Amino acid sequence: MRPPLEPALDRDGLARAWTEAGIDWQNNWRYHVIWWICQNGLATFGPIGRAGEPLLVRTENWIEQPRALSGESALRELATRYARARGPFRVKDLAWWTGLTVTEARSGITAAFDSGALVQTLARDAAGDPVRGAAGTLWVDPELLESAAREAPLPEWRLLAAFDEHLLGYTDRSAQLDQQHFDRIVPGRNGMFLSTVVNHGRVAGTWKRRRTKAGGLEIAPFPDTAIDAAALEPLNRTWADFHGVDAGSITITG
Incomplete structure (x- = not known):
């Protein structure tokens, strides 16, 4: 008990x-x-x-049954949990996020790979060609790959919260975000990430709730980026239902 x-x-x-x-x-x-x-x-x-x-x-x-881990066991557990909370990652991502050295991060990944907790895969560029070298080597939870092959495709559009691991969990964010738009996600580079609108895995703009009685969303798309407001309506209603507020309308700004 x-x-x-x-x-x-x-x-x-x-x-x-x-x-x-x-x-x-x-x-x-x-x-x-x-x-x-x-x-x-x-x-x-x-x-x-x-x-x-x-x-x-x-x-x-x-925490009723704590575990005390050290050395390689601790590094393996950390690499495994990092992968389970995110998608595919690079060695430098794990090192940056945890504060480990690259050598320590590699040790944890190798131990997790040897135990079957991680598998290796390759990144592809915009043309679909494999990326060579360290930049193309990715590590991923095998269950994630299996579920991706078994389940229906992910929704085309997403409304993600500020500080979501989709961006926050990686040091190399090129797969999710054009670097030229980073200042729009973290204005002033003060460490405060804004909520993001994501289309097919790529960040297309930011969003926020209007602080009015009517509520609703304000969407700020990136320059030369089209936002499908109709596709965001179900996501807006889901968010509002969860928080017990009126959904309101969606406004595209800029």
């Missing part, structure tokens, strides 16, 4: 607990303190609260 999850607090509740305990803290510290608490295994995000935000709970109450 799982131990009781009390206290389970959202981030505001945790900050109030600090204040009530007489801890002197500042608003711009909160993110970093919560990050430190979670990174050091004291707490973790657990159940979803009433406001739709994951609640922080004691790690030992949420």
Whole structure:
């Protein structure tokens, strides 16, 4: 039986607990303190609260059967999980995202490959020809390849949230995004990614919800890029239904 999850607090509740305990803290510290608490295994995000935000709970109450990994086993697990959360990736993607050296990333990938958790595939250019060398070598979860062959094709259009791993999880984003448009995704290059409109896997623009009673979406397409507003209508309604708000209309700006 799982131990009781009390206290389970959202981030505001945790900050109030600090204040009530007489801890002197500042608003711009909160993110970093919560990050430190979670990174050091004291707490973790657990159940979803009433406001739709994951609640922080004691790690030992949420993770009932923890595993302690080190060395090659830890590198193998990290490479495997990275692949499961994304699509095909390059060695440099894993190294960049995790902070590992390229040598460590290769070791994890090799161990995952030897265990059958990863398979190797090749990238192709716009003409469909294989990309040679390290740039063309991709690693992928074999179950992803099997499901892609077995299931129906992915939808032509997607509305992805800000910070979605489609872009965030890679250092080389050329397959998803023309580099000339990067500043439109991260204005000012301040690290704050905008929500994206994706067509056949390529980012075609950005979107945001209108902060009005009528609601709806504002779509900002990239220059010389056509956005099919009618194709986005079902996605808009799905998002609105999930959040319990009116879908509103879709406006193409620019």
